[in-house]
Amino acid sequence: MGKDVAAIEPFSKWFSEYDRGRMDDETTAALAALTEAVHLYDKGGKLTILIDVKPNGHNAVQMKVTADVSIKAPTAGRPETLYFFDSESGALVRDDPLQPKLPLRRVEENEGDRGGLRRVTDEEPED
Numbered sequence: 313m314g315k316d317v318a319a320i321e322p323f324s325k326w327f328s329e330y331d332r333g334r335m336d337d338e339t340t341a342a343l344a345a346l347t348e349a350v351h352l353y354d355k356g357g358k359l360t361i362l363i364d365v366k367p368n369g370h371n372a373v374q375m376k377v378t379a380d381v382s383i384k385a386p387t388a389g390r391p392e393t394l395y396f397f398d399s400e401s402g403a404l405v406r407d408d409p410l411q412p413k414l415p416l417r418r419v420e421e422n423e424g425d426r427g428g429l430r431r432v433t434d435e436e437p438e439d
Contacts, residue, residue: 330379339381346383355386 328336340360346357360382368374395404407413419432 327379330377335379335381342381342383346385349385349387357386358384360384374412383425 314408326408327339330336333363338424343359346359350357361379363377363379366376368376380425395406396408396410397403
């Protein structure tokens with residue numbers, strides 16, 4: 313751990329060469345996708361680069377290195393919708409089961425009645 317930092321190969325050079333540059337390309341694409349989502353949804357996100365280094369057997373001269381990149385991009389989320397619980401059926405319903413239903417019906421508009429008063433009756437209209 314006591315190595316002179318100036319003598320160590322820069323991480324950026326190592327990273328650009330790892331897996332023949334594929335990891336560098338994936339990370340670039342992931343960062344672009346993340347920044348686009350952050351801009352679109354106006355929420356933060358994360359890009360994570362995970363590098364795992366293990367000795368290759370008992371000889372610590374060779375190392376097994378794997379790297380991965382992942383993002384946690386913001387999303388639009390799902391809208392909330394209100395429902396009522398119907399205790400008789402146990403279902404979620406759109407209309408309040410405790411609220412009485414009004415006997416509503418459509419009132420037909422006659423040609424000459426636009427904007428005027430109309431009489432509503434229980435009788436069927438005559439043709």
